[in-house]
Amino acid sequence: MEVDTKTLVEIEALYGILESLDYYQMLRVPRDAPVTAIERAFAQESKRFHPDRYYGLNDPDLQRKLTRIYRRIAEAWSVLKDPELKTIYDRKLRADPAADVAKLGRSELVQEKDEGAAAARVCTTRQGQKFYDLAVKARAAGDWNGVVMNTKFALQAEPDNAILKEQLSAAQTSLEEHRQKTKNPYKIRIV
Amino acid sequence: MAHALGIDLGTSNSVVSVIQGGRPLVIPGPDGHRLHPSVVSFGYGGSVVVGHAARRQVLYNPSNTIWSAKRLLGRSFHSEEVRKSREVLPYELVEGPNHDVRIRAQGRTYSLQEISAFILRHLRQIAEDHLGEAVDKAVITVPAYFNDSQRQATRDAGTIAGLDVLRIVNEPTAACLAYGVGRAMESNVAVYDLGGGTFDVSILRVLGDVFEVVATAGDTFLGGDDFDENIVKHLVSGLKEADQVRVRRNPIALQKLKDAAESAKCSLSDSELARVKVPALYKDDRGVDQDFEATLTRAQFDRMSYGLIARTFQVCDQAMRDARLTNRDISAVVLVGGMTRSPVVRDAVQAYFDREPESGVNPDEVVSVGAAVQASSLVNALSGPSGPDALLIDVTPQSLGVGTVEGFVERVIERNSPIPTHAARVFTTTRDHQTEVRIRVFQGESRAAADSELLGQFSLVGLPPAPRGECRVRVAFDIDASGILNVSAEDIQSGRSASIRIDASVGLRPEEVEEMRFDSLGF
Numbered sequence: 001m002e003v004d005t006k007t008l009v010e011i012e013a014l015y016g017i018l019e020s021l022d023y024y025q026m027l028r029v030p031r032d033a034p035v036t037a038i039e040r041a042f043a044q045e046s047k048r049f050h051p052d053r054y055y056g057l058n059d060p061d062l063q064r065k066l067t068r069i070y071r072r073i074a075e076a077w078s079v080l081k082d083p084e085l086k087t088i089y090d091r092k093l094r095a096d097p098a099a100d101v102a103k104l105g106r107s108e109l110v111q112e113k114d115e116g117a118a119a120a121r122v123c124t125t126r127q128g129q130k131f132y133d134l135a136v137k138a139r140a141a142g143d144w145n146g147v148v149m150n151t152k153f154a155l156q157a158e159p160d161n162a163i164l165k166e167q168l169s170a171a172q173t174s175l176e177e178h179r180q181k182t183k184n185p186y187k188i189r190i191v
Numbered sequence: 192m193a194h195a196l197g198i199d200l201g202t203s204n205s206v207v208s209v210i211q212g213g214r215p216l217v218i219p220g221p222d223g224h225r226l227h228p229s230v231v232s233f234g235y236g237g238s239v240v241v242g243h244a245a246r247r248q249v250l251y252n253p254s255n256t257i258w259s260a261k262r263l264l265g266r267s268f269h270s271e272e273v274r275k276s277r278e279v280l281p282y283e284l285v286e287g288p289n290h291d292v293r294i295r296a297q298g299r300t301y302s303l304q305e306i307s308a309f310i311l312r313h314l315r316q317i318a319e320d321h322l323g324e325a326v327d328k329a330v331i332t333v334p335a336y337f338n339d340s341q342r343q344a345t346r347d348a349g350t351i352a353g354l355d356v357l358r359i360v361n362e363p364t365a366a367c368l369a370y371g372v373g374r375a376m377e378s379n380v381a382v383y384d385l386g387g388g389t390f391d392v393s394i395l396r397v398l399g400d401v402f403e404v405v406a407t408a409g410d411t412f413l414g415g416d417d418f419d420e421n422i423v424k425h426l427v428s429g430l431k432e433a434d435q436v437r438v439r440r441n442p443i444a445l446q447k448l449k450d451a452a453e454s455a456k457c458s459l460s461d462s463e464l465a466r467v468k469v470p471a472l473y474k475d476d477r478g479v480d481q482d483f484e485a486t487l488t489r490a491q492f493d494r495m496s497y498g499l500i501a502r503t504f505q506v507c508d509q510a511m512r513d514a515r516l517t518n519r520d521i522s523a524v525v526l527v528g529g530m531t532r533s534p535v536v537r538d539a540v541q542a543y544f545d546r547e548p549e550s551g552v553n554p555d556e557v558v559s560v561g562a563a564v565q566a567s568s569l570v571n572a573l574s575g576p577s578g579p580d581a582l583l584i585d586v587t588p589q590s591l592g593v594g595t596v597e598g599f600v601e602r603v604i605e606r607n608s609p610i611p612t613h614a615a616r617v618f619t620t621t622r623d624h625q626t627e628v629r630i631r632v633f634q635g636e637s638r639a640a641a642d643s644e645l646l647g648q649f650s651l652v653g654l655p656p657a658p659r660g661e662c663r664v665r666v667a668f669d670i671d672a673s674g675i676l677n678v679s680a681e682d683i684q685s686g687r688s689a690s691i692r693i694d695a696s697v698g699l700r701p702e703e704v705e706e707m708r709f710d711s712l713g714f
Contacts, residue, residue, distance in 0.1 A: 043401040050582055051611065051672045055357075055569045067611045067671055074584070074609040107603075107614050 003057065011049070015065045022093060023076035031093070035081060042077040049073060075106050084116075085109045122164065128157035132164070135171075144175035195328040195357060195570045196318055197365070197563025199556075200307060200345065202261040202388035202414065203529075205229050206559035207314040209322065210567035215369070215560040218321045226555055227317070231309045232256040233296040241313035249450075253281035253443060255296040259416070260306045262388050263292045264348075265341030272412070281442045289699070304699055305707055307348035312709060315352060329354045330566040332558050334389040335361040335588050336409030338634060339646050339693060342674065347704045357569050358673055362386070363393035364404055364585060365561030366527045370552055371397045372564050372581045378522035379405070379514075383540050383548075384558075385503060386528035388414040392507050394514040394521070403584045406513035406607050408506045413499065415453075415530040421495045422452035426467060426485055434481070437473045444473050448483070459489045460532045493535040500539045507543060513607050524548045527557055584609050591676065593666055594631035594640045596621050603668045606636065610674060615667040617683070624656040628664055630680050632693060651680040651689045 024031050027041040047053065051066040079085045088109050123129040131154035138146030151168045158164060199206045204226040208217045217225045224243060232245035233255045240248065248256040259280075266273050268286040277284050283295040293300045311331070318326055331354075333345050342359050349356035363382035371380060376397045384391040391409035395402055426448060427435050438444045447469050455465035465487045472483035511517070526548045530536055541547055568580030586609050592602040593616070604614045620628065628651050635643035654662050662682065669677040679690030699707070 039396075039398065043398040043403075046401055046403075046584060047582055050584065052569060052582060056571065070672075071611045071613045074612060078609060105614070107616065110605075 003054065007048075008062075011062070011065060011069070014049070014069055018069060018072060021072070023080055023089065026072050026076040027080070031090070038077070038080050042073065045073050046070075079106050079109060084113050088112050088116075123154060123158055123161065125157045128154045128161065128164070130154075131157070135167070139171075144171060144178045147171040148175050193328070193570050194318075194322060194324070194326050195330065195563075195566035196315065196326055196354075197559050197561065197566050198311065198314055198329050198331045199362065199365070199559035199562060200261065200310065200331055200333075200348075201229055202259055202386060202416075203229060204387070204555070205310055205314055206556055207318050208556070208559040208563040209318060209326075210563050211322075215563055217556045217559065218318050220317050221320065227310075227314060228258070229261065229310050230256060230258045231260070231306050233299075235297065237297075239309060241309050249446065250443065253446065254283065257282055257294055257296065257301075257306050259388065260294070260303050264303045264307060265338070265344035266292060268292050279442065279445070281446065291699070302699060302703075302707065304344050304348040304351055304704070307345065308351035308707070308709065311349055311352035311354060315354065327353065327355050328357055328566065328570060330358045330360055330365075330562040330569070331356055332360050332362045332365045332562045334386070334409060334411060335363055335384075335391040335393055335407040336389065336411050337361075338589065338644055339676070340644075344699075347699055350704050351707045351709060353709055357566055360562055360565055360583070361391070361393065361404075361407065361585065361588065362558045363391045363407065363527060364395065364402070364583065365559075365565065366525055366552075366557045367393065367395045367397070367561065368402055368564045368581055368583060369557045369561035370523070370525045370549065371395075371402060372400065375399055376523075379516060379520050380523045380525060381507075381510075381521045381544060382525045382527060383503070383507070383531065384527035385530040385536060386414050387530075388416055390414060390503050390506060392503070392510045394510050394516060400581045401584065402581060403609070404586045404607075405516075406510045407586060407588050408510040408513065409588075410502065410506050413502055415456075415528070417499055418456060418496055418530065418533075419449055419452045421499070422456060422487065422492065423448050425487070425491070425495060426452065426483075429485055430483075433476070434473060437475075441473060447472060451483075455487050456492065456533070457529075459487065459492050460534060463489045489534070496533075496535050497539075500536060504539075504543055518543075518545050521546065525552055525557070527552075527554050529555055585672075585674070586610060587612070587670060587674070589634050590636055591646075591668055592633050592643075593618065594633050594643075594645075598640050599638055600633045600635075600640050600643050603666065604670070610670045611672050613667065613669050615665055618664050618666060619660045620654070620657070620662040620664075621659055623659050625659065625662065626654045626656060627652045628654065628680070630666055630678065630689075632668075632676075632678050632691075646676070647678070647691055647693045649678075649680075649689055649691045651682065651687065653685075653687055654682055655685055 027038060027045055029038050029041045049066055049069050051063050051070055054062055054066060079089055123132050131150045135147045135150035138150060148171045151164060151171055155164050194209050197208045206217060206226060208215055219225050220227060227242040228246040230245035232240050232248035232252055245256060249258060263273060263276060267290045273292055285293050285295055285300060287293040293302055294306060331345055331349055333342055345359055346356050363384045366382050367380050378397055380395045380397055382393045389411050390413040393407045394405045396405050427438055451467045451469050455467050458465045467485045467487060469483040471480040473481055475481050521544055524544045524546050531554050564581055565583055586607045587604055590602050590606040591604040592600040594600055603616050604612060629648060631648040632646045633640060633643040634646050637643050651664060664680050665683055666680045676693040677690060679688055681688040
């Protein structure tokens with residue numbers, strides 16, 4: 001089994017500049033490439049640099065270098081295929097093109113995404129959020145009784161939450177409409 | 192071209208394959224069977240039989256005949272699974288030195304790794320006899336949801352059997368490789384793998400000959416055996432109260448009934464009605480042998496199976512969510528495992544994915560063929576980038592993290608991250624003038640340490656005394672292409688560091704594995 005010199009030189013060169021490449025450079029695609037093109041590039045680069053492609057050479061040093069290279073390739077793809085992470089990453093690249101992009105790890109992007117999700121949360125208390133989530137689920141299932149009940153519980157934890165109040169009154173209206181439609185005199189009413 | 196084996200080491204049956212002249216070959220035993228029972232039987236005078244010959248011993252030599260060992264492999268002796276198994280298994284389980292499970296048979300104690308090694312050696316022998324040459328390299332498959340200890344135990348079993356284990360590959364991944372290689376697809380494939388003891392589902396993105404695992408989920412406590420148990424319960428409930436107790440208390444009777452239930456289940460795949468007949472199942476109050484006879488309809492079997500099938504779809508839901516895909520994005524469904532021969536399972540899967548499963552895939556053999564594809568591409572990859580072989584990009588099946596003082600787990604690597612991978616997090620000290628931190632590495636999806644599995648722990652000592660929160664320790668996780676995890680911790684200020692390679696926390700020490708090697712024992 002032989003690997004041509006060109007490939008080995010390429011691996012060495014890439015290994016040497018690994019710390020200075022952003023995710024797009026890592027996958028060798030332009031920054032405005034559509035996700036399908038990025039995916040193809042990922043498949044292509046995987047075939048070139050995945051350590052398993054050189055497993056049979058029995059060369060631990062080469063394996064170590066390829067592992068470091070491939071780790072970055074996989075990380076690049078795992079960020080760029082996730083629309084939310086890609087948006088955060090692109091924003092950072094644009095904001096500071098000279099930034100030490102290679103130092104920007106996936107975990108920092110994930111952290112930022114989680115913080116963004118936290119800011120979008122309706123409730124500030126754990127208890128409130130728990131019941132709010134249940135209310136959202138109930139709404140998806142068309143269970144208006146459940147929406148009203150759980151929103152009320154959430155309001156008990158956070159009596160001043162304006163969004164919750166608004167949603168409660170909307171849910172109560174919907175529940176009343178729903179009751180009118182499916183009137184059943186034998187059902188026990190829940191107020 | 193060197194041969195390397197692909198081995199599906201199953202709970203009930205094992206299969207061995209090889210790629211020969213570019214084509215997969217499922218290697219038959221001398222008796223022509225391609226499925227080899229994962230059963231090891233110890234006879235008098237140190238004789239050991241494996242496979243079909245051992246399976247025949249289950250009834251005649253129950254306390255020295257080991258089956259379903261895979262269910263116990265890599266588990267703690269004190270785990271729920273092992274506790275339950277001890278009640279039903281006719282052979283004796285004892286606790287090993289590292290809380291692992293050992294088996295006593297014919298007065299000797301065996302680790303489960305050794306039991307599995309007997310099976311692996313048997314398969315290797317079958318392959319060598321068929322190929323007419325020595326083979327010592329293999330890829331062995333495990334359920335996708337096997338944890339680190341179970342994977343390590345499988346690897347150790349291979350070493351004991353004298354095999355160079357190139358890789359441990361997930362069963363559904365291997366199945367997808369076997370299905371997709373050479374098809375030049377550009378699509379998403381779902382693999383639904385319902386085996387004897389475990390259920391797995393994997394979603395793969397296939398781009399030509401590059402196979403990227405996108406999501407994997409599973410349940411290690413759900414398999415064909417549970418469907419058999421349902422039938423057994425149903426059959427026993429048809430007996431008189433007193434006879435029910437007699438059967439339940441008699442492990443041999445239960446085993447006979449379980450075998451009968453399994454064959455009834457299999458025959459219901461092609462017919463509407465199965466007769467269950469077990470001669471001399473139990474003795475009545477006068478000590479007279481009573482035969483057991485009953486019928487089971489497909490409708491009855493279907494009804495008692497819906498609950499179990501519904502559980503598999505909860506797992507599928509999770510995988511689809513992780514993959515961020517809907518049914519419409521899936522363009523092929525591959526069925527794996529003997530249980531998927533059952534029409535009720537096939538129909539339910541078809542309804543779930545809204546797509547007819549791929550035909551022409553042998554659910555018993557496809558995993559082993561895929562393992563052979565991977566083995567062959569590892570040993571024969573011609574010249575890196577231009578090689579024609581399939582490339583598999585695997586993922587971590589479970590999340591990994593570090594335990595905190597409050598009893599939580601801070602995640603460092605999320606499940607389904609492609610490997611090799613690297614991730615780091617910075618932690619700070621929680622006490623003033625703390626000079627030592629203990630790094631505990633956990634695996635699992637729970638945020639609570641108590642519900643996660645401790646893989647290993649180590650200490651970083653000699654931290655410079657400082658107020659709490661000021662000393663910063665960077666903990667880095669590295670997983671290489673074969674899935675082996677290294678964890679290191681570094682004090683950012685002083686540069687002092689410590690690290691461990693995570694080996695199984697429940698299992699054999701490397702020296703023990705060396706001692707057990709068959710070639711050194713002259714087995």
